[in-house]
Amino acid sequence: xxxSQSLPKITPQDRAILDxxxxxxxxxxxxxxxxxxxxxxxxxxxxQLAAGQKDRALIALRRRKYQQGLMSKTDSQLENLEQLVTTxxxxxxxxxxxxxxxxxxxxxxxxxxxxxIESVExxxxxxxxxxxxxxxxGDMLANTLTLDDEDAVQEELSALQKDILGEDKEPHLxxxxxxxSEEPRDxxxxxxxxxxxxxxxxxxxxxxxxxxx
Amino acid sequence: xxxxxxxxxxxxxxxxxxxxxxxxxxxxNPTTQSTATEQWIRLILGYARHRKLFxxxxxxxxxxxxxxxxxxxNERINRRILPDHLSNIIATMVxxxxxxxxxxxxxxxxxxxxxxxxxxxxxxxDWVVSIGQLNTILTFYDITDPPLESALTNIPIPLLRKAIxxxxxxxxxxxxxxxxxxxxxxxxxxx
Numbered sequence: 001x002x003x004s005q006s007l008p009k010i011t012p013q014d015r016a017i018l019d020x021x022x023x024x025x026x027x028x029x030x031x032x033x034x035x036x037x038x039x040x041x042x043x044x045x046x047x048q049l050a051a052g053q054k055d056r057a058l059i060a061l062r063r064r065k066y067q068q069g070l071m072s073k074t075d076s077q078l079e080n081l082e083q084l085v086t087t088x089x090x091x092x093x094x095x096x097x098x099x100x101x102x103x104x105x106x107x108x109x110x111x112x113x114x115x116x117i118e119s120v121e122x123x124x125x126x127x128x129x130x131x132x133x134x135x136x137x138g139d140m141l142a143n144t145l146t147l148d149d150e151d152a153v154q155e156e157l158s159a160l161q162k163d164i165l166g167e168d169k170e171p172h173l174x175x176x177x178x179x180x181s182e183e184p185r186d187x188x189x190x191x192x193x194x195x196x197x198x199x200x201x202x203x204x205x206x207x208x209x210x211x212x213x
Numbered sequence: 214x215x216x217x218x219x220x221x222x223x224x225x226x227x228x229x230x231x232x233x234x235x236x237x238x239x240x241x242n243p244t245t246q247s248t249a250t251e252q253w254i255r256l257i258l259g260y261a262r263h264r265k266l267f268x269x270x271x272x273x274x275x276x277x278x279x280x281x282x283x284x285x286x287n288e289r290i291n292r293r294i295l296p297d298h299l300s301n302i303i304a305t306m307v308x309x310x311x312x313x314x315x316x317x318x319x320x321x322x323x324x325x326x327x328x329x330x331x332x333x334x335x336x337x338x339d340w341v342v343s344i345g346q347l348n349t350i351l352t353f354y355d356i357t358d359p360p361l362e363s364a365l366t367n368i369p370i371p372l373l374r375k376a377i378x379x380x381x382x383x384x385x386x387x388x389x390x391x392x393x394x395x396x397x398x399x400x401x402x403x404x
Contacts, residue, residue, distance in 0.1 A: 007387050007400070018350050018389050018396040025354035025394075089349060 017088055024081045027074055034071045038064055221283040225263045228256065231284070237292040239301070253294075253302045254311060260284045262327040267369045268315070270322040274299040315371050324372055333372060334379040336364050338386075341399045350389060350396045 041064035048057035216229040230236050230252055240246040257269065266280055273279040274296045277286065286293040303323050306312035312323040328336065337356070340363055341347060356365055356373060365373070377397050380386035389396045 007384060008398075010387070010389050014350055014389055014398070015391050018352070018391055019393055021350060021352045021355070021396065022391075022394045025352050028354070028358075 013088070013092065017085060020081060020085050020088070024078065024085065027078045027081065031071065031074050031078070034067050034074070037067050038071070041067065219289070223264060223283060225260055225283065227284065228252070231256065231287060232290055234290050234292050237287070237294050237298075239295075239298050250302055250305050254306055254309070256284055257302070257306070257325065258311065258327045261325045265367070267324060267367070267372065268322055269299075269303060269312070269325050271296050271300045271303065272321065315369070324369060330372065330375040331379055333365075333368070334376040337373070337376045338380055338399065340365055347399050347401055350398050352394065352396050356397075 041060045045057040045060035045064070048054075048060060216232050218229050219227045219232060221227060236249060236252070240249055260266070260281070260283070261269070264280060269281065270279075273281040274285050274294050279285070285299070300320060303312060304320065306325070307314060307323060310326070310329075312325050314320060315322060315324040341351070344359075353370055353373060357368055357370070359366065377386045377388065380399070381388065383402075385400055385402060387398045387400060389398060
């Protein structure tokens with residue numbers, strides 16, 4: 001602590017509020033006094049009545065009535081004063097709220113200055129480019145896989161698939177005959193197909209020795 | 214003579230020593246006298262706390278009818294403390310910082326510190342925080358005579374000033390004076 005605690009400055013508003021509050025206190029004290037007078041007048045009226053002096057008692061009661069009027073007047077004045085004080089204090093709160101909003105707005109502006117739309121667009125473009133570039137690199141790397149590797153991967157995949165299918169099959173209780181995977185052909189066309197393939201094969205065999213040269 | 218505690222009409226439990234006649238007269242033996250003074254101080258502070266009394270006057274011992282009658286007099290054994298004796302006790306309390314002459318430069322009346330000004334400062338601050346009056350301007354009347362009775366109702370202005378001054382040292386209060394009177398503003402605890 002530096003010893004110099006910064007106290008808020010006493011503004012003219014503060015003085016005005018204090019003045020109003022002091023006036024209010026005076027009114028309250030005045031009311032106290034009137035209340036005392038009211039009690040006293042009633043006591044006097046009672047005493048006079050007991051002493052048989054009706055007219056004196058009446059005077060005391062009249063005085064009391066007058067003081068009662070004063071009391072209600074001060075009541076309304078007090079209300080006015082208190083309303084005024086409350087209004088001022090509320091306005092001060094509003095001022096500080098406004099101040100806060102203004103500061104927030106300034107900060108927001110400052111931030112926006114650093115973050116204009118152009119730069120954001122540029123940034124986004126750059127990001128897209130970078131992503132594109134990254135993708136290219138990824139593709140290139142992926143293509144470096146040899147065909148052997150690719151085959152091995154495919155094999156693994158099919159093995160996995162088989163595993164999964166095999167697991168699926170187990171729960172079956174009855175071994176039903178499997179559905180033929182090929183289309184049924186009539187014997188004639190099948191025979192012709194066989195012959196055709198045979199011829200093709202022999203032709204290939206003949207052709208082969210000449211190709212390496 | 215059996216010594217026993219006694220509950221006063223205001224509900225304060227008097228210690229048994231209060232029904233011992235020698236308690237009301239000054240003792241020639243210094244040791245005895247200082248012990249008796251200790252007892253008196255404890256009694257005065259306790260009773261002041263019980264009744265929320267702030268001021269003790271030598272005059273209170275001179276005539277019946279004061280707020281302090283219940284401890285300064287004991288009608289059951291027909292004893293009362295003498296003004297000189299009370300004056301000495303008050304002097305001891307002032308020297309022990311358990312009271313202070315108010316107004317200063319006289320020895321007839323004193324503020325009784327059943328809470329030290331530092332403690333009053335905390336009570337005051339806590340009260341202000343609890344009614345949400347930080348940062349607003351309060352008059353002394355607001356504090357001594359709030360619409361709802363508080364721990365600070367009827368606190369003497371000199372004591373209140375002391376408490377405010379103590380809070381001022383840590384930047385928690387600020388006095389505002391205008392031609393018409395004074396006010397005080399309490400501020401949030403600064404760290």
